[in-house]
Amino acid sequence: MTTPTLQPQRAASTSVLVGVDLVRVQDVADAVAAFGSRYLDRVYTPAEQAYAEAEPRVRAERLAARFAAKEAVVKVLRPAEQRPEWTSIEVVRDLAGGCDVHLSGLAAELARDAGITGLAVSLTHDGDNAAATVVALRGGAPGLSQLREAAQRATDDALPASEPKGTS
Amino acid sequence: MSDLATDIDSAVRTVLEEHGRLAVDVASLDAEADLYAAGLTSHASVNVMLALEDAFDVEFPERMLKKATFGSIGSIAAAIAEIQDES
Numbered sequence: 255m256t257t258p259t260l261q262p263q264r265a266a267s268t269s270v271l272v273g274v275d276l277v278r279v280q281d282v283a284d285a286v287a288a289f290g291s292r293y294l295d296r297v298y299t300p301a302e303q304a305y306a307e308a309e310p311r312v313r314a315e316r317l318a319a320r321f322a323a324k325e326a327v328v329k330v331l332r333p334a335e336q337r338p339e340w341t342s343i344e345v346v347r348d349l350a351g352g353c354d355v356h357l358s359g360l361a362a363e364l365a366r367d368a369g370i371t372g373l374a375v376s377l378t379h380d381g382d383n384a385a386a387t388v389v390a391l392r393g394g395a396p397g398l399s400q401l402r403e404a405a406q407r408a409t410d411d412a413l414p415a416s417e418p419k420g421t422s
Numbered sequence: 423m424s425d426l427a428t429d430i431d432s433a434v435r436t437v438l439e440e441h442g443r444l445a446v447d448v449a450s451l452d453a454e455a456d457l458y459a460a461g462l463t464s465h466a467s468v469n470v471m472l473a474l475e476d477a478f479d480v481e482f483p484e485r486m487l488k489k490a491t492f493g494s495i496g497s498i499a500a501a502i503a504e505i506q507d508e509s
Contacts, residue, residue: 281469285468288441293468325465328464336484336488339484339487
């Protein structure tokens with residue numbers, strides 16, 4: 255009797271891109287202390303700032319996780335020249351309690367030019383560090399839930415598993 | 423190097439010492455040394471950009487928001503000089 259094997263189904267024109275970034279929370283806290291609103295307005299959208307400020311105890315953690323997400327997106331987009339403004343990559347909370355990433359301006363143009371049809375992000379913070387993983391689907395139909403699961407697994411692997419992770 | 427270029431180079435080094443969080447002594451770096459290889463992170467480059475804007479009273483335009491702009495002391499100084507020429 256032969257044992258059947260499962261082969262992943264993959265369209266020839268479909269590929270997945272992954273970006274990950276790690277940020278020290280204290281670096282973000284220091285930047286807020288040094289540059290205040292100039293730093294905040296240059297990097298974070300009003301909605302991102304409002305979400306972070308809603309919980310002062312973890313404000314720097316939330317900002318750091320969002321900065322990591324923006325850089326992870328840039329790693330996926332791989333701009334050859336000018337990079338997108340940080341505010342053109344926005345992390346938004348979805349109704350299920352997870353996060354989505356919205357692109358505008360040059361970031362959206364780069365994603366379109368790269369043929370990216372789906373984007374998922376996962377954030378985490380733990381002690382001194384915050385991290386984010388972005389998974390992008392290029393070509394084919396977007397399978398958002400699969401991308402989210404892949405991003406969550408990669409982010410969980412980026413930080414020690416033995417300690418609790420914060421809500422980003 | 424002209425006096426102006428020397429002043430810009432010196433001010434860029436001061437900003438990098440205060441905000442670059444480099445793994446090496448800024449004074450030891452050649453003007454063309456790779457700052458990312460010296461430990462400059464993407465987040466630190468934001469701080470460096472904001473501190474440069476304060477030090478030179480300029481604002482980096484969008485077109486200069488690229489990795490190469492902050493890749494070396496020389497590339498930063500060239501960008502500052504270009505912004506100053508345009509204003």
